[in-house]
Structure formats: C-alpha cells, structure tokens
Amino acid sequence: MLAWYLNRLRLMPLPEIGLRLYRKVRAKFWKRLSPWAVQKIRISPTDSSLSSGTWFDELKNTFPIKIDLDFWERYGRYFPPEQIKEVGEDLVKGKIPVFELTYDTGGGVPDWHRDVSNSVSWPKIFFSKLNHNELQYGRILNVWELNRHFYFYDLGKAYALTRDRRFAETLIRHLESWIDQNPVGMGINWYSPMECGLRLVSWLWGLFFLAEGSGSSSDGLPGIASEKGQKILTSVYWQTYFIEKNLSKYSSANNHLIGEALGLFWVGSLFPFLPRAKKWKKKGWRILCQEIERQVFPDGVSKEQSTRYLFFLFDLYRLAILLAKKESLTISQVVWDRLEKICEYMMTQMDDGGNLPDFGDSSDGLACKLHTTSFHPYRSILTTGAVWFKRGDFKGRGGKMDEYNFWLFGKDDLELYKKLDEDLDEESPRIFPNGGQVILRNGRGAQEAVLSLDAGPFGFLSIAAHAHADALSFTLSLGGIPILVDPGTYLYHDGGQWRYYFRGTRAHNTIEVDDQDQAVSGGPFMWLTKPETVIKKVSIGQDQAFVQAFHKGYARLAFPLNHERSFLWERQKQSWTIDDRLETQGPHRIRQTFHFHPHCRVQSLKPGLFEVSIDKPVLRLKLDSRLQPSLHRGEEDPIWGWYSSRFGEKVPAFTLVGETAIQKTETVQTLLWRASDD
Secondary structure (H helix, E strand, O other): OHHHHHHHHHOOOHHHHHHHHHHHHHHHHHHHHHHHHHHHOOOOOOOOOOOOOOHHHHHHHHOOOOOOOOHHHHHHHHOOHHHHHHHHHHHHOOEEEEOOEEEEOOOOOOOOOEOOOOOOEOOOOEHHHOOOOOHHHOOHHHHHHHHOOOHHHHHHHHHHHHOOHHHHHHHHHHHHHHHHHOOOOEOHHHOOHHHHHHHHHHHHHHHHHHHHHOOOOOOOOOOOOOHHHHHHHHHHHHHHHHHHHOOOOHHHOOHHHHHHHHHHHHHHHHOOOOOOHHHHHHHHHHHHHHHHHHHEOOOOOEOOOOHHHHHHHHHHHHHHHHHHHHOOOOOOHHHHHHHHHHHHHHHHHOOOOOOOOOOOOOOOOOOOOOOOOOOOHHHHHHHHHHHHHOOHHHHHHHOOOOHHHHHHOOHHHHHHHHHOOOOOOOOOOEEEOOOOEEEEEEOOHHHOEEEEEEOOOOOOOOOOOOOOOOOOEEEEEEOOEEEEOOOOOOOOOOOOHHHHHHHOHHHOOOEEEOOEOOOOEEEOOEEOOOOOEEEEEEEEOOOEEEEEEEEOOOOOOOOOEEEEEEEEEEOOOOEEEEEEEEEEOOOEEEEEEEEEOOOOEEEEEEOOEEEEEEOEEEEEEEOOOOOEEEEEEOEEOOEEOEEOOOOOOOEEOEEEEEEEEEOOOEEEEEEEEEHHHO
C-alpha cells in the first residue's frame, strides 16, 4: 500500500497535493461540525418562494418532460406497458437488480452499506476514514450500483402508469430508509461525489414520476409535501453541497467530474428554491460545457480510450442537453460538434450486429435507467444522434426507437425520427486521427468485414486510470459477428491478478516483449509510463488499404525495442497481411497474441496454420514460421484464454499465442483471410 501511495504522489502536480491535504484537514472539521450544521440548515418543503404551492408540485412544473393525456397510449404503440407493472411488482416484493445480481430484501428495505454478494457491511463511520479499496467488504461497485437507485425510475413509472400507491410507497420508504441509514457524511455512500450526483438524478426522476402520478395534488402521498418533504429536501441539499465542495480535480478529473456537474446542474435547476441552487446550476452547466471539449477528441474518440466510458459520457450529456433545452440555455456549437462526432465514431466502429470493440475499461455503468424494456447502449446513442442531428445514417445503425429515447423526446421528435430515411450505404475505411483509431471496413450483411486498429494516445490525465496496455491491438468482425476481440475488463478493485491480466498487453491482439506490459503499472487504476503511439501512414484506395503505426512502450528496456505494425488489406481477397517490425539491438522474447470470441472454435490445420469456425469455417490465420504456436482456453496458472462481456463475469475463450526469441531487428508476418475465399 505504501508503494501505491508513493506512486500516486509521483503523478500529482503540487497544487493537487495541496488540495488533497486541505480536504483531509477540512474533513476533520466537517466531522465535528456536521451534526450542528445539519440541524441549523433544514429545508422547508413549503418555502415562500415556491410558485406552485409545494415543492412536489414545483418539481412537476420545472421538470424537462411532461406526461400529457395521451402519453401512455402513445407509449403502448412502442412498448408493452405491462412490463413496467411487472418490474414494479418485483420491486415491491423487494427484488432489486444490482448489475446481473438480485438483492432480495423480502419486501423490506436494503442494508445500503452491504454488497449483495457479501455478508459484511461497510462501517457507518465518517466518509474520510474509509478506503474504498478495502476488500473485506466485498465489491464496492455493487454497493454503489444499489445506491444509485436506478430502480426508482421503474417504481416511479409504475406509479405514474397505474396510480397504484404500493409503487409510490415503496419508493418513498426506500428513499427515507436511505436518508436514515446515511446521515450526512457517514458511510461509504458519501465517499464519492459522482455517486451522489447520479443518485440525485435518480431521485429527481423518481419523484417526478410520483408527482405526475399524483395528478393535481400530492394528497395521495401523505407527508410528501410536509415532514417527509423536509427530510428529502434536506438530504438533497447536503448531498449537492457535498458534490460542490468535493469536485474531482487534476488527475482525477475524468468522467467523474461530468457526473458531479450533472448532479449540480439538475438539482440547481429543478429545485431553484434551495440555498445555493443558482450557483449550482451555473457551475454545473459551465463544467459540462467545458469538459466535453477537454475529455473528447475533436474526432469523437474518448480521451480515456474506453468505448464503454464514451457511452457513459454521452449518456450524461443526454440528460444535460434535455434539461438545458428546457432551461433555454445556450448550447455552444463545440458541444454539439463533439456529440455529433461521438455518434460518427460509434457508427463507424459498429458492425451490423451492433458490436463495437471493447477498448479500455468497462464497468457497465449507466448515467440513468429510463428503460424498463430491453436496451442496446450503442444503438441508443445513434438513435439520439439521429434525432438531434437529423441524420439518416445514424438511424440506419440505431434501428428502432428505444424506450430511453422515447422518454427524452416529445411527439414531434418521434415523428421526425419516423420520417428520417435510413441511409444504409456501404461505409468506407476511415481514420480518426486525434484518437488514433483506424477502421478498415466494407460490405454489408454476411459480406461485411470490420477491422479496427487501436493506435491512440495512452489514456487520459497523468494516471490514465481506464487505459489498457493495448497499443497496436486490433479487433475483427465478419458478417456482424465478432471474431478477434478485446477480452474486456472483468474486475476492478477486487480483481487482483485478473485485473492486471485483462488490462495488460498479453490480453490484447498485439505483441508482448519479455513478459512485460507496454506500460509500467503503478496500481489497478494507475500507469507510471505512457508509451508514445503514432500513426505513421494511412493509404486508402479502391481495392486495398495500408496502415502503418508504431509505439515506443518498450524503449525503456535495457535493450530498447520499438514496435511498428502495418496492415495491408486487400478488398477482393478479403485478406489482411500484418507485418510486425521489432527494431532492437539486443535479445528479447516476443509473444504475439490473438484473442477470439467465445463462440469461435480454433483448430490447427498444420504447423502455423489455424482455422476459426462458428458452425462453419469463417477465418484462417497463418503465423510466421519462426513463431512457436500454442492454443489456450480457460487457464488460470498462468492466466490465458478468457473473455469478459460483462463486468464481474468471465468465460473461457480461445487464445492463440506465437512465441520466439530475437537477437536483433526482425519482422514477423501474419496472414488472415476469410475461409470462404480460400
């Protein structure tokens, strides 16, 4: 642990060290003063500044969407309303989803400090005394997922649809129990300001649905406009105050800062009667406008170099734009440009099956859960983009209107989406120069082929927390089916050696040298070195394309080594020639790896020649004759041959490895071609 702290300090600028020390000292005063402050500042639910009678009515009037008289009839034309009721019934019985798990409370309220898969709860002590990396309390992400209260959306919708008070009473009971179990500043749920921001957005949506379901009066929900209202509003105030005073800064100012700003913006806008609300609204919106330019390249690629975190970022901005439009705020062209470029990048990466390379970290996180029905995150982004930018090509990839977007858009926007012509023209190879992504693609349907090369900058900020050591790695999809893949993330804090494997070089389709990663790890969310990666040449013609890139991650070795990789794609042959030039003046052991999707079966046809099948042969791969090949699947010592499609889950999958020793500069050639073209 001491080594981790020293490494972390190395990557902090002096102002950040000063800020963290200040916050440590301030927390000691907060611990002593917070009981007094909470008693002093209690929010009245009948503030004289309210224009609509009660805070509950005010929320309904200020909220960015309206549920009009024919809303549910319109909803029923797209989705089955009975599913909302079914999910609500499960929640009333105490069955709360936490990722792929279920927290069954038996109809009671949860222990908000316990991981559903663990028996030990986090201690209810002041937040600054806790360390979220403590493993004895289980998986912290499971605790925080429960406390994001995403199921409040479903309970609220069930009440708004049916007017069945059981749904509203369950939501209010759980909300009150959370406040009771989480006094201001106490416990792990006060540890992360971003978690406060996402939780508050869930509260606002859930309470809005209750307000809509109550019609013109809140009398059907006893106490909501009086004593319960004071309890809720006081907690909302202190959580938002906590965000304001603990915003992520310096090396931690990644997607977390955007989530925190969203919480400030939503609370400040929808509860304008709260103290500091005007400041929260202004500050939150200013940060949101700044951060999209700081965290997304001009070509739409995430600076965190993570596919899933780019979705998460876009998800946050969907909610920001929804409210900004309601508030008649100016949305700069830079914001719109970045959002449109994100959509273009996602569209170009997506194959006909809706799959994207899973570059970088992924925790399956959401900004909100407006969908009760099935949901495809990346198609949903393109559906949003199709409406915002009136683009038929986005609709062509996005597909039918999903429930998330149904809630975001009104009748006119839904009609606009219906009338958009789907642009399904064949897409060409494309380079995203700022983010370092090259996509070689052609064909549609069964003939589609998408190869995606990652030659981008190594992560974001000094610690590059969500980056993987995957320079010059690539993925390949054929006919909308993933073949060569990025194996995913699997685990974070509690991952141990699994965390280091999945983020390491050997878990990617590139070359590992001397059993070392391309970058030096300083901890599960920290890299001490960041290899320079450069796209050297891209030439795209009608019948073929050529890409050449290099990285210098191994220049740090005793005998420095530079890795240059080139791809020659021949369209008619449907073949890819990969040349790996390893430039060095000394001895090294190199390992070339190819990771296959779990539905692939890989077998050796003859020395160095392998066939990949899914029911029938789809791809052949020929290693360089100097490499010693080996196939691995589901091995644990050492770890080889695993794939993680969801956080916390892994399954065996084939990994092909080719190894050899080199003494000087060598070029290793690999050939891939579609089996049907052989």
